[in-house]
Amino acid sequence: MGLFKKNPFGHNLFIKKWLIRILAVLSHQRYKRFNKLEIEGSDIIRNLPGNNVLFVSNHQTYFADVVAMFHVFNASLSGRENSIKNLGYIWQPKLNMYYVAAAETMRKSLLTKIMAYAGSISVERTWRSQGKDVNRQVKMSDISNIGKALDDGWVITFPQGTTTPWKPIRKGTAHIIKKYRPIVVPVVIDGFRRSFDKKGLQIKKKGILQSMVIKEPLDIDYENESTDSIIEKLEYAIEQHPSFLKVISKKDLLAYEEANKARKFRNSNP
Template identity: 70%
Template sequence: MPIFKKKPFGHILYIKKWIIRILGIVSHGRYRRFNKLQIEGSEIIRDLPETNVLFVSNHQTYFADVAAMLHVFNAALKGRVDSLKNIGYIWHPKLNVYFVAASETMKSGLLPKIFAYAGSVSIQRTWRSKGQNVNRQVKMSDISNIKKALDDGWVITFPQGTTTPFKPIRRGTAHIIKTYKPVVVPIVIDGFRRAFDKKGLLIKKRNVLQSMVIKKPMKIDYENETIDEIVKRIEIEIEQDPSSLKVITPKEYKRLEDELNKQRKFWK
Protein backbone atom coordinates (compact mmCIF):
# COMPACT_ATOMS: atom_id res chain seq x y z
CA MET A 1 0.00 0.00 0.00
CA PRO A 2 1.48 3.38 -0.98
CA ILE A 3 2.40 5.28 2.18
CA PHE A 4 0.32 8.33 1.25
CA LYS A 5 -2.63 6.55 -0.35
CA LYS A 6 -5.94 8.41 0.04
CA LYS A 7 -9.48 7.04 0.12
CA PRO A 8 -12.36 7.62 -0.09
CA PHE A 9 -12.65 11.11 1.49
CA GLY A 10 -9.16 12.36 0.74
CA HIS A 11 -7.67 11.27 4.07
CA ILE A 12 -4.11 9.95 4.00
CA LEU A 13 -4.31 6.38 5.28
CA TYR A 14 -0.87 6.49 6.91
CA ILE A 15 -1.94 9.47 9.04
CA LYS A 16 -5.32 7.88 9.74
CA LYS A 17 -3.63 4.68 10.94
CA TRP A 18 -1.46 6.58 13.41
CA ILE A 19 -4.40 8.61 14.72
CA ILE A 20 -6.32 5.36 15.39
CA ARG A 21 -3.27 3.80 17.04
CA ILE A 22 -2.70 6.77 19.36
CA LEU A 23 -6.38 7.23 20.23
CA GLY A 24 -6.67 3.48 20.77
CA ILE A 25 -3.76 3.39 23.21
CA VAL A 26 -5.06 6.44 25.10
CA SER A 27 -8.64 5.14 25.35
CA HIS A 28 -7.93 1.45 26.04
CA GLY A 29 -7.85 1.91 29.81
CA ARG A 30 -11.36 3.34 29.78
CA TYR A 31 -12.69 -0.08 28.88
CA ARG A 32 -10.19 -2.29 30.72
CA ARG A 33 -9.02 -0.46 33.87
CA PHE A 34 -11.16 2.49 34.98
CA ASN A 35 -14.34 0.73 33.88
CA LYS A 36 -15.01 -2.78 32.63
CA LEU A 37 -16.53 -3.32 29.20
CA GLN A 38 -18.44 -6.59 28.94
CA ILE A 39 -18.78 -7.72 25.32
CA GLU A 40 -21.18 -10.23 23.82
CA GLY A 41 -21.36 -11.45 20.23
CA SER A 42 -18.07 -10.11 18.85
CA GLU A 43 -17.49 -13.37 16.95
CA ILE A 44 -20.11 -12.05 14.49
CA ILE A 45 -17.66 -9.37 13.36
CA ARG A 46 -15.30 -11.90 11.78
CA ASP A 47 -17.99 -13.25 9.44
CA LEU A 48 -19.08 -9.92 7.98
CA PRO A 49 -18.29 -8.91 4.38
CA GLU A 50 -15.55 -6.39 3.77
CA THR A 51 -17.93 -3.67 2.54
CA ASN A 52 -21.57 -2.51 2.68
CA VAL A 53 -22.11 -3.24 6.39
CA LEU A 54 -24.22 -0.84 8.46
CA PHE A 55 -24.09 -1.01 12.26
CA VAL A 56 -27.11 0.52 14.00
CA SER A 57 -26.87 1.29 17.70
CA ASN A 58 -28.38 3.27 20.53
CA HIS A 59 -26.29 6.27 21.53
CA GLN A 60 -25.09 7.43 24.97
CA THR A 61 -22.07 9.73 24.43
CA TYR A 62 -20.64 11.59 21.45
CA PHE A 63 -17.30 9.76 21.20
CA ALA A 64 -16.88 6.99 23.82
CA ASP A 65 -19.44 4.73 22.09
CA VAL A 66 -17.62 4.85 18.75
CA ALA A 67 -14.20 4.43 20.36
CA ALA A 68 -15.41 1.30 22.15
CA MET A 69 -16.81 -0.13 18.91
CA LEU A 70 -13.53 0.47 17.09
CA HIS A 71 -11.73 -1.38 19.89
CA VAL A 72 -14.18 -4.30 19.79
CA PHE A 73 -14.16 -4.56 15.99
CA ASN A 74 -10.37 -4.57 15.72
CA ALA A 75 -9.93 -6.97 18.62
CA ALA A 76 -12.46 -9.38 17.11
CA LEU A 77 -10.75 -9.25 13.71
CA LYS A 78 -7.49 -10.23 15.43
CA GLY A 79 -9.12 -13.30 17.00
CA ARG A 80 -10.13 -11.98 20.42
CA VAL A 81 -13.63 -13.15 21.28
CA ASP A 82 -15.52 -10.78 23.59
CA SER A 83 -12.23 -9.42 24.91
CA LEU A 84 -10.00 -6.34 24.58
CA LYS A 85 -7.03 -8.06 26.21
CA ASN A 86 -3.63 -7.16 24.76
CA ILE A 87 -3.88 -3.88 22.88
CA GLY A 88 -1.58 -5.13 20.12
CA TYR A 89 -4.68 -5.56 17.96
CA ILE A 90 -4.75 -1.79 17.39
CA TRP A 91 -1.35 -1.70 15.66
CA HIS A 92 -2.86 -2.70 12.31
CA PRO A 93 -6.40 -1.34 12.58
CA LYS A 94 -9.16 -1.77 10.04
CA LEU A 95 -9.07 1.55 8.21
CA ASN A 96 -12.38 1.37 6.34
CA VAL A 97 -14.65 1.77 9.38
CA TYR A 98 -16.67 4.99 9.41
CA PHE A 99 -19.18 6.59 11.76
CA VAL A 100 -21.99 9.01 10.98
CA ALA A 101 -21.85 12.19 13.09
CA ALA A 102 -23.28 15.71 13.08
CA SER A 103 -20.96 18.08 11.24
CA GLU A 104 -21.34 20.75 13.93
CA THR A 105 -20.13 18.25 16.55
CA MET A 106 -17.09 17.25 14.52
CA LYS A 107 -16.11 20.90 14.00
CA SER A 108 -16.50 21.92 17.65
CA GLY A 109 -12.80 21.79 18.57
CA LEU A 110 -9.37 20.34 17.77
CA LEU A 111 -10.02 16.91 19.30
CA PRO A 112 -13.31 16.34 17.41
CA LYS A 113 -11.53 17.32 14.18
CA ILE A 114 -8.88 14.69 14.92
CA PHE A 115 -11.63 12.13 15.57
CA ALA A 116 -13.25 13.14 12.28
CA TYR A 117 -10.05 12.28 10.42
CA ALA A 118 -10.20 8.81 11.97
CA GLY A 119 -13.41 8.03 10.11
CA SER A 120 -16.28 10.48 10.44
CA VAL A 121 -18.96 10.81 7.79
CA SER A 122 -20.16 14.24 8.84
CA ILE A 123 -23.74 15.17 8.00
CA GLN A 124 -25.91 18.22 8.55
CA ARG A 125 -28.74 17.36 10.93
CA THR A 126 -32.13 18.26 9.48
CA TRP A 127 -33.96 18.53 12.80
CA ARG A 128 -31.56 20.28 15.18
CA SER A 129 -28.74 22.82 15.01
CA LYS A 130 -26.79 24.52 17.81
CA GLY A 131 -29.28 23.35 20.42
CA GLN A 132 -32.31 24.63 18.51
CA ASN A 133 -35.01 22.72 16.66
CA VAL A 134 -34.88 23.30 12.90
CA ASN A 135 -36.54 21.92 9.79
CA ARG A 136 -34.08 21.54 6.93
CA GLN A 137 -33.98 19.54 3.73
CA VAL A 138 -31.68 16.53 3.60
CA LYS A 139 -28.42 17.37 1.80
CA MET A 140 -27.94 14.90 -1.06
CA SER A 141 -24.17 15.16 -0.62
CA ASP A 142 -24.60 13.70 2.89
CA ILE A 143 -26.47 10.70 1.49
CA SER A 144 -23.87 10.19 -1.24
CA ASN A 145 -21.07 10.32 1.35
CA ILE A 146 -22.74 7.56 3.36
CA LYS A 147 -23.02 5.52 0.15
CA LYS A 148 -19.34 6.19 -0.54
CA ALA A 149 -18.42 4.94 2.94
CA LEU A 150 -20.58 1.80 2.56
CA ASP A 151 -18.95 1.07 -0.79
CA ASP A 152 -15.55 1.28 0.89
CA GLY A 153 -16.28 -0.56 4.14
CA TRP A 154 -18.32 -0.48 7.35
CA VAL A 155 -20.45 2.37 8.69
CA ILE A 156 -21.63 2.93 12.27
CA THR A 157 -24.78 5.00 12.68
CA PHE A 158 -26.93 6.03 15.61
CA PRO A 159 -30.41 6.22 14.05
CA GLN A 160 -31.98 8.16 16.92
CA GLY A 161 -29.59 11.02 16.19
CA THR A 162 -29.33 11.87 19.90
CA THR A 163 -27.88 10.54 23.15
CA THR A 164 -31.29 10.85 24.84
CA PRO A 165 -32.75 7.34 25.35
CA PHE A 166 -36.02 6.13 23.79
CA LYS A 167 -36.20 8.89 21.19
CA PRO A 168 -37.75 7.97 17.81
CA ILE A 169 -35.67 6.36 15.08
CA ARG A 170 -34.94 8.75 12.22
CA ARG A 171 -36.49 7.55 8.98
CA GLY A 172 -33.38 8.47 7.01
CA THR A 173 -31.64 5.33 8.26
CA ALA A 174 -34.45 3.15 6.89
CA HIS A 175 -34.26 4.96 3.54
CA ILE A 176 -30.53 4.22 3.37
CA ILE A 177 -31.21 0.54 4.14
CA LYS A 178 -33.91 0.31 1.48
CA THR A 179 -31.79 2.08 -1.13
CA TYR A 180 -28.33 0.58 -0.61
CA LYS A 181 -29.28 -2.84 0.88
CA PRO A 182 -26.40 -3.15 3.39
CA VAL A 183 -25.92 -5.94 5.89
CA VAL A 184 -27.50 -4.40 9.01
CA VAL A 185 -25.96 -5.35 12.37
CA PRO A 186 -27.67 -4.08 15.57
CA ILE A 187 -25.59 -3.15 18.62
CA VAL A 188 -26.93 -2.41 22.09
CA ILE A 189 -24.74 -0.50 24.53
CA ASP A 190 -25.22 0.45 28.17
CA GLY A 191 -23.26 2.08 30.99
CA PHE A 192 -21.47 4.70 28.87
CA ARG A 193 -23.78 7.47 30.03
CA ARG A 194 -22.93 6.69 33.65
CA ALA A 195 -19.19 6.35 33.06
CA PHE A 196 -18.50 9.41 30.88
CA ASP A 197 -19.57 12.98 30.36
CA LYS A 198 -21.94 13.69 27.46
CA LYS A 199 -19.10 14.11 24.97
CA GLY A 200 -17.50 10.87 26.13
CA LEU A 201 -14.13 12.54 26.68
CA LEU A 202 -14.00 12.77 30.47
CA ILE A 203 -14.41 9.90 32.91
CA LYS A 204 -17.29 10.88 35.16
CA LYS A 205 -17.37 7.77 37.33
CA ARG A 206 -15.14 4.75 37.79
CA ASN A 207 -15.99 1.08 38.29
CA VAL A 208 -19.10 1.38 36.16
CA LEU A 209 -20.32 -1.69 34.36
CA GLN A 210 -20.40 -1.05 30.60
CA SER A 211 -21.82 -3.50 28.11
CA MET A 212 -21.91 -3.98 24.36
CA VAL A 213 -24.06 -6.65 22.73
CA ILE A 214 -23.52 -7.28 19.02
CA LYS A 215 -26.53 -9.04 17.52
CA LYS A 216 -26.80 -11.17 14.41
CA PRO A 217 -27.43 -9.32 11.14
CA MET A 218 -31.07 -8.46 10.57
CA LYS A 219 -32.95 -10.38 7.88
CA ILE A 220 -34.55 -7.61 5.86
CA ASP A 221 -36.80 -7.89 2.84
CA TYR A 222 -35.38 -4.84 1.10
CA GLU A 223 -37.98 -4.86 -1.65
CA ASN A 224 -41.17 -5.46 0.32
CA GLU A 225 -40.68 -4.10 3.83
CA THR A 226 -41.85 -0.53 4.24
CA ILE A 227 -39.86 2.33 5.74
CA ASP A 228 -42.10 2.28 8.82
CA GLU A 229 -41.62 -1.47 9.25
CA ILE A 230 -37.84 -1.15 9.08
CA VAL A 231 -37.91 1.77 11.53
CA LYS A 232 -39.94 -0.30 13.99
CA ARG A 233 -37.64 -3.29 13.65
CA ILE A 234 -34.54 -1.19 14.29
CA GLU A 235 -36.20 0.35 17.33
CA ILE A 236 -36.81 -3.12 18.76
CA GLU A 237 -33.38 -4.49 17.83
CA ILE A 238 -31.45 -1.70 19.55
CA GLU A 239 -33.86 -1.92 22.51
CA GLN A 240 -35.23 1.60 22.20
CA ASP A 241 -38.83 0.52 21.75
CA PRO A 242 -41.06 1.59 24.70
CA SER A 243 -41.74 -2.09 25.37
CA SER A 244 -38.09 -2.44 26.41
CA LEU A 245 -38.90 -0.29 29.43
CA LYS A 246 -41.25 -2.93 30.80
CA VAL A 247 -42.91 -1.08 33.71
CA ILE A 248 -40.12 1.48 34.17
CA THR A 249 -40.56 4.92 32.60
CA PRO A 250 -37.53 6.90 31.33
CA LYS A 251 -37.90 9.25 34.32
CA GLU A 252 -37.90 6.34 36.76
CA TYR A 253 -34.98 4.74 34.94
CA LYS A 254 -32.85 7.85 35.41
CA ARG A 255 -33.73 8.00 39.10
CA LEU A 256 -32.95 4.32 39.66
CA GLU A 257 -30.01 3.83 37.29
CA ASP A 258 -27.36 3.50 40.02
CA GLU A 259 -29.40 0.84 41.80
CA LEU A 260 -30.09 -0.96 38.52
CA ASN A 261 -26.37 -0.96 37.76
CA LYS A 262 -25.65 -2.70 41.07
CA GLN A 263 -28.26 -5.34 40.31
CA ARG A 264 -26.48 -6.22 37.06
CA LYS A 265 -23.43 -7.62 38.83
CA PHE A 266 -24.12 -10.96 37.12
CA TRP A 267 -22.00 -9.66 34.22
CA LYS A 268 -18.88 -9.98 36.36
Protein backbone atom coordinates in the same frame (compact mmCIF):
# COMPACT_ATOMS: atom_id res chain seq x y z
CA MET B 1 0.14 0.26 1.94
CA GLY B 2 1.70 3.23 0.19
CA LEU B 3 2.49 6.43 2.05
CA PHE B 4 0.19 8.43 -0.18
CA LYS B 5 -2.76 6.07 -0.59
CA LYS B 6 -6.11 7.70 0.20
CA ASN B 7 -9.62 6.54 0.94
CA PRO B 8 -12.68 7.70 -1.09
CA PHE B 9 -12.92 10.85 1.05
CA GLY B 10 -9.36 11.94 0.30
CA HIS B 11 -7.95 11.01 3.72
CA ASN B 12 -4.39 9.72 3.72
CA LEU B 13 -4.52 6.14 5.04
CA PHE B 14 -1.04 6.27 6.57
CA ILE B 15 -2.04 9.30 8.66
CA LYS B 16 -5.40 7.74 9.50
CA LYS B 17 -3.72 4.54 10.69
CA TRP B 18 -1.47 6.45 13.08
CA LEU B 19 -4.33 8.58 14.38
CA ILE B 20 -6.34 5.43 15.16
CA ARG B 21 -3.33 3.84 16.87
CA ILE B 22 -2.69 6.92 19.04
CA LEU B 23 -6.36 7.41 19.97
CA ALA B 24 -6.62 3.71 20.83
CA VAL B 25 -3.59 3.84 23.15
CA LEU B 26 -4.97 6.94 24.88
CA SER B 27 -8.46 5.49 25.36
CA HIS B 28 -7.84 1.79 26.05
CA GLN B 29 -7.69 2.02 29.85
CA ARG B 30 -11.11 3.68 29.92
CA TYR B 31 -12.65 0.33 29.00
CA LYS B 32 -10.13 -2.04 30.53
CA ARG B 33 -8.87 -0.57 33.80
CA PHE B 34 -11.00 2.34 35.06
CA ASN B 35 -14.14 0.49 33.99
CA LYS B 36 -14.81 -3.00 32.68
CA LEU B 37 -16.26 -3.60 29.22
CA GLU B 38 -18.16 -6.86 28.74
CA ILE B 39 -18.55 -7.93 25.10
CA GLU B 40 -20.80 -10.40 23.30
CA GLY B 41 -20.74 -11.25 19.60
CA SER B 42 -17.11 -11.13 18.49
CA ASP B 43 -17.77 -14.13 16.26
CA ILE B 44 -20.44 -12.15 14.39
CA ILE B 45 -17.88 -9.43 13.58
CA ARG B 46 -15.44 -11.97 12.16
CA ASN B 47 -18.09 -13.45 9.87
CA LEU B 48 -19.03 -10.17 8.18
CA PRO B 49 -17.90 -9.17 4.68
CA GLY B 50 -15.35 -6.40 4.29
CA ASN B 51 -17.81 -3.78 3.08
CA ASN B 52 -21.49 -2.76 2.86
CA VAL B 53 -22.11 -3.39 6.56
CA LEU B 54 -24.18 -0.92 8.60
CA PHE B 55 -23.97 -1.11 12.39
CA VAL B 56 -26.96 0.47 14.16
CA SER B 57 -26.74 1.22 17.86
CA ASN B 58 -28.35 3.07 20.72
CA HIS B 59 -26.33 6.11 21.78
CA GLN B 60 -25.16 7.19 25.24
CA THR B 61 -22.25 9.61 24.76
CA TYR B 62 -20.90 11.60 21.81
CA PHE B 63 -17.58 9.79 21.47
CA ALA B 64 -17.01 7.01 24.04
CA ASP B 65 -19.51 4.69 22.32
CA VAL B 66 -17.91 4.80 18.88
CA VAL B 67 -14.34 4.64 20.26
CA ALA B 68 -15.31 1.48 22.16
CA MET B 69 -16.68 0.00 18.92
CA PHE B 70 -13.41 0.73 17.11
CA HIS B 71 -11.64 -1.19 19.90
CA VAL B 72 -14.08 -4.12 19.92
CA PHE B 73 -14.37 -4.50 16.15
CA ASN B 74 -10.61 -4.41 15.60
CA ALA B 75 -9.97 -6.76 18.52
CA SER B 76 -12.58 -9.19 17.16
CA LEU B 77 -11.06 -9.11 13.68
CA SER B 78 -7.68 -9.90 15.24
CA GLY B 79 -9.06 -13.06 16.84
CA ARG B 80 -9.87 -11.78 20.34
CA GLU B 81 -12.89 -13.56 21.77
CA ASN B 82 -15.14 -10.98 23.42
CA SER B 83 -12.09 -9.18 24.76
CA ILE B 84 -9.97 -6.10 24.12
CA LYS B 85 -6.99 -7.55 25.98
CA ASN B 86 -3.51 -6.80 24.64
CA LEU B 87 -3.68 -3.65 22.54
CA GLY B 88 -1.59 -5.17 19.76
CA TYR B 89 -4.79 -5.62 17.75
CA ILE B 90 -4.75 -1.92 16.91
CA TRP B 91 -1.39 -2.08 15.08
CA GLN B 92 -3.18 -3.03 11.87
CA PRO B 93 -6.62 -1.44 12.31
CA LYS B 94 -9.47 -1.75 9.84
CA LEU B 95 -9.06 1.50 7.93
CA ASN B 96 -12.32 1.36 6.00
CA MET B 97 -14.46 1.77 9.11
CA TYR B 98 -16.56 4.93 9.45
CA TYR B 99 -19.14 6.44 11.77
CA VAL B 100 -21.92 8.97 11.15
CA ALA B 101 -21.66 12.14 13.25
CA ALA B 102 -23.09 15.66 13.30
CA ALA B 103 -20.91 18.03 11.27
CA GLU B 104 -21.19 20.84 13.81
CA THR B 105 -19.93 18.52 16.56
CA MET B 106 -16.93 17.39 14.53
CA ARG B 107 -15.86 20.98 13.78
CA LYS B 108 -15.80 22.19 17.38
CA SER B 109 -12.19 21.56 18.41
CA LEU B 110 -8.84 20.21 17.30
CA LEU B 111 -9.62 16.88 19.02
CA THR B 112 -12.94 16.46 17.22
CA LYS B 113 -11.28 17.32 13.90
CA ILE B 114 -8.67 14.62 14.57
CA MET B 115 -11.43 12.14 15.41
CA ALA B 116 -13.27 13.14 12.24
CA TYR B 117 -10.18 12.35 10.17
CA ALA B 118 -10.01 8.95 11.85
CA GLY B 119 -13.37 7.95 10.37
CA SER B 120 -16.26 10.40 10.62
CA ILE B 121 -18.90 10.83 7.92
CA SER B 122 -20.02 14.29 8.98
CA VAL B 123 -23.66 15.10 8.18
CA GLU B 124 -25.79 18.19 8.72
CA ARG B 125 -28.58 17.43 11.17
CA THR B 126 -32.02 18.25 9.78
CA TRP B 127 -33.76 18.70 13.15
CA ARG B 128 -31.25 20.53 15.36
CA SER B 129 -28.50 23.10 14.91
CA GLN B 130 -26.48 25.14 17.41
CA GLY B 131 -28.72 23.95 20.24
CA LYS B 132 -31.95 24.99 18.54
CA ASP B 133 -34.70 23.01 16.82
CA VAL B 134 -34.69 23.41 13.04
CA ASN B 135 -36.50 21.86 10.10
CA ARG B 136 -34.41 21.61 6.96
CA GLN B 137 -33.99 19.33 4.00
CA VAL B 138 -31.61 16.39 4.02
CA LYS B 139 -28.44 17.15 2.07
CA MET B 140 -28.18 14.62 -0.73
CA SER B 141 -24.40 14.82 -0.52
CA ASP B 142 -24.65 13.46 3.05
CA ILE B 143 -26.64 10.46 1.85
CA SER B 144 -24.18 9.93 -1.00
CA ASN B 145 -21.24 10.03 1.41
CA ILE B 146 -22.81 7.32 3.57
CA GLY B 147 -23.31 5.24 0.43
CA LYS B 148 -19.69 5.86 -0.55
CA ALA B 149 -18.53 4.72 2.89
CA LEU B 150 -20.68 1.57 2.73
CA ASP B 151 -19.25 0.77 -0.69
CA ASP B 152 -15.75 1.09 0.81
CA GLY B 153 -16.29 -0.63 4.15
CA TRP B 154 -18.27 -0.55 7.42
CA VAL B 155 -20.40 2.28 8.79
CA ILE B 156 -21.53 2.82 12.39
CA THR B 157 -24.66 4.91 12.89
CA PHE B 158 -26.78 5.95 15.86
CA PRO B 159 -30.22 6.19 14.23
CA GLN B 160 -31.91 8.06 17.07
CA GLY B 161 -29.54 10.97 16.44
CA THR B 162 -29.34 11.77 20.15
CA THR B 163 -27.90 10.38 23.38
CA THR B 164 -31.33 10.67 25.06
CA PRO B 165 -32.87 7.18 25.42
CA TRP B 166 -36.20 6.11 23.92
CA LYS B 167 -36.24 8.79 21.25
CA PRO B 168 -37.71 7.71 17.88
CA ILE B 169 -35.45 6.47 15.11
CA ARG B 170 -34.95 8.89 12.24
CA LYS B 171 -36.51 7.77 8.97
CA GLY B 172 -33.33 8.61 7.10
CA THR B 173 -31.71 5.43 8.40
CA ALA B 174 -34.48 3.29 6.89
CA HIS B 175 -34.15 5.12 3.56
CA ILE B 176 -30.40 4.47 3.55
CA ILE B 177 -31.02 0.77 4.24
CA LYS B 178 -33.51 0.51 1.37
CA LYS B 179 -31.29 2.47 -1.01
CA TYR B 180 -27.92 0.78 -0.38
CA ARG B 181 -29.09 -2.62 0.94
CA PRO B 182 -26.33 -3.13 3.53
CA ILE B 183 -26.04 -5.97 5.99
CA VAL B 184 -27.57 -4.39 9.12
CA VAL B 185 -25.96 -5.41 12.42
CA PRO B 186 -27.59 -4.18 15.67
CA VAL B 187 -25.39 -3.22 18.62
CA VAL B 188 -26.73 -2.60 22.12
CA ILE B 189 -24.56 -0.72 24.60
CA ASP B 190 -24.99 0.13 28.26
CA GLY B 191 -22.99 1.67 31.10
CA PHE B 192 -21.35 4.41 29.02
CA ARG B 193 -23.73 7.11 30.27
CA ARG B 194 -22.80 6.22 33.84
CA SER B 195 -19.06 6.00 33.10
CA PHE B 196 -18.50 9.18 31.08
CA ASP B 197 -19.74 12.72 30.71
CA LYS B 198 -22.14 13.46 27.85
CA LYS B 199 -19.31 14.05 25.38
CA GLY B 200 -17.65 10.80 26.38
CA LEU B 201 -14.30 12.49 26.92
CA GLN B 202 -14.18 12.76 30.72
CA ILE B 203 -14.44 9.80 33.08
CA LYS B 204 -17.40 10.53 35.34
CA LYS B 205 -17.29 7.45 37.52
CA LYS B 206 -14.93 4.48 37.83
CA GLY B 207 -15.77 0.83 38.43
CA ILE B 208 -18.80 0.82 36.13
CA LEU B 209 -19.70 -2.32 34.21
CA GLN B 210 -20.06 -1.37 30.56
CA SER B 211 -21.54 -3.75 28.03
CA MET B 212 -21.65 -4.14 24.27
CA VAL B 213 -23.79 -6.81 22.62
CA ILE B 214 -23.36 -7.37 18.88
CA LYS B 215 -26.41 -9.13 17.48
CA GLU B 216 -27.00 -11.23 14.39
CA PRO B 217 -27.72 -9.25 11.19
CA LEU B 218 -31.35 -8.31 10.66
CA ASP B 219 -33.49 -10.06 8.07
CA ILE B 220 -34.73 -7.23 5.84
CA ASP B 221 -36.74 -7.37 2.62
CA TYR B 222 -35.10 -4.39 0.93
CA GLU B 223 -37.49 -4.46 -2.02
CA ASN B 224 -40.87 -4.79 -0.34
CA GLU B 225 -40.49 -3.80 3.30
CA SER B 226 -41.77 -0.34 4.25
CA THR B 227 -39.61 2.24 6.01
CA ASP B 228 -41.96 2.05 9.02
CA SER B 229 -41.44 -1.70 9.25
CA ILE B 230 -37.66 -1.30 9.06
CA ILE B 231 -37.76 1.40 11.74
CA GLU B 232 -39.75 -0.88 14.05
CA LYS B 233 -37.24 -3.69 13.51
CA LEU B 234 -34.39 -1.32 14.36
CA GLU B 235 -36.16 -0.10 17.51
CA TYR B 236 -36.60 -3.63 18.79
CA ALA B 237 -33.09 -4.68 17.75
CA ILE B 238 -31.33 -1.86 19.62
CA GLU B 239 -33.85 -2.16 22.49
CA GLN B 240 -35.28 1.32 22.08
CA HIS B 241 -38.85 0.40 21.11
CA PRO B 242 -41.51 2.12 23.30
CA SER B 243 -42.62 -1.30 24.57
CA PHE B 244 -39.38 -1.51 26.56
CA LEU B 245 -40.74 1.28 28.73
CA LYS B 246 -43.23 -1.25 30.09
CA VAL B 247 -40.23 -2.99 31.63
CA ILE B 248 -38.54 0.24 32.74
CA SER B 249 -41.19 2.65 33.98
CA LYS B 250 -41.06 6.32 33.05
CA LYS B 251 -40.82 7.12 36.75
CA ASP B 252 -37.72 4.92 37.13
CA LEU B 253 -36.24 6.34 33.92
CA LEU B 254 -36.75 9.90 35.18
CA ALA B 255 -35.13 9.01 38.50
CA TYR B 256 -32.23 7.44 36.61
CA GLU B 257 -31.70 10.59 34.52
CA GLU B 258 -31.90 12.83 37.61
CA ALA B 259 -29.28 10.66 39.31
CA ASN B 260 -27.03 11.08 36.30
CA LYS B 261 -27.41 14.86 36.48
CA ALA B 262 -26.61 14.81 40.20
CA ARG B 263 -23.46 12.73 39.60
CA LYS B 264 -22.40 15.10 36.84
CA PHE B 265 -22.90 18.09 39.18
CA ARG B 266 -20.88 16.47 41.97
CA ASN B 267 -18.04 15.55 39.63
CA SER B 268 -17.89 19.08 38.23
CA ASN B 269 -17.11 20.49 41.69
CA PRO B 270 -13.68 20.17 43.28
